[in-house]
Amino acid sequence: GAVVSQHPSRVICKSGTSVKIECRSLDFQATTMFWYRQFPKQSLMLMATSNEGSKATYEQGVEKDKFLINHASLTLSTLTVTSAHPEDSSFYICSAWDSQQETQYFGPGTRLLVL
Amino acid sequence: GNSVTQMEGPVTLSEEAFLTINCTYTATGYPSLFWYVQYPGEGLQLLLKATKADDKGSNKGFEATYRKETTSFHLEKGSVQVSDSAVYFCAGRAGTALIFGKGTTLSVSS
Numbered sequence: 001g002a003v004v005s006q007h008p009s010r011v012i013c014k015s016g017t018s019v020k021i022e023c024r025s026l027d028f029q030a031t032t033m034f035w036y037r038q039f040p041k042q043s044l045m046l047m048a049t050s051n052e053g054s055k056a057t058y059e060q061g062v063e064k065d066k067f068l069i070n071h072a073s074l075t076l077s078t079l080t081v082t083s084a085h086p087e088d089s090s091f092y093i094c095s096a097w098d099s100q101q102e103t104q105y106f107g108p109g110t111r112l113l114v115l
Numbered sequence: 116g117n118s119v120t121q122m123e124g125p126v127t128l129s130e131e132a133f134l135t136i137n138c139t140y141t142a143t144g145y146p147s148l149f150w151y152v153q154y155p156g157e158g159l160q161l162l163l164k165a166t167k168a169d170d171k172g173s174n175k176g177f178e179a180t181y182r183k184e185t186t187s188f189h190l191e192k193g194s195v196q197v198s199d200s201a202v203y204f205c206a207g208r209a210g211t212a213l214i215f216g217k218g219t220t221l222s223v224s225s
Contacts (some may be wrong), residue, residue: 006158032211043204043217044159093158097211102147102166104213106159 003027004096007105013084014115020080021110023094029074029098030096034104035067038091050077117142117209121216128195128223136190136219138179138205146207148172148181148188153202153218162190162203195223 003026013019023033031052036044048069049057056069066088068080077096081088095106121138128134133215140148147166150157163172168183177192188205200223 034212041220043215046212049212094157095213103149103161103164104208104211105161106151108158 004094004105004107006094006110008110009108010111010113012113012115015085016083017039017084018071019084019112020078021092021094021112023077023079023107024095025075025098025105027098028096028098028100030077030098031074032097033071033077034095034097035069035077035079036093036095038093038109044093047079081112084112086114088112089114117146117214118209119205119207119214119216121203121205121219123217123219124182125220126144128221130197130223130225131194131197132190132223134190134195134199134221136203136205136221138188138190138216140186140188140205140207142186142207144211145181145183149206149208149213150177150179150188151204151206152217153204155201159204173213194209197223197225199223 005024033050035047038044047062050069050071058064071077071115093107093109095104118141148165150162152162153159163174165172165181171180179188187219202218202220204218206213
């Protein structure tokens, strides 16, 4: 089946630094990828939709200047948390839309801890 | 707007018990419906899906039938195992984005 990878799986950083998370579709091309955030014991919150070759579409309440998304190729999207603060600590999950299977496949997630 | 509602947990069962997790959706039209499972500390895995009314998705002993008349997609398994302990999310597709239910935690004891 389709596989989506994320890197890193876990990151700890100091407040004020920036962190980049990569999301790759390994065996299919994805013109659309999604970034979600999940708080403990809660559902996934869609942050933004990443479109290859164009600007991301952000959900209401998500700061686009803080969460920079780049979808430079059909297999790679990156999320950069700029000037991270402790309240940005969370589990970030990406997913990629496989148009042939009409299914969204999820990465394993990245746990971010900002000290 | 589109929404997905699933039963709140946690659901606690003994091994080999029957499982039902209810899910209903509200949408314009008839979206594709999915069940995802999340094991502790991991991302979401697609469990099963159905793309049109009366479709039945099945995988690993789990089943769900897309019921148009009741706008439901309930997840069932005849005999759960300890390894099924996880959080289960019902989702509906709105455009290309997925709308998730709040998740239901299942805990199975031996």
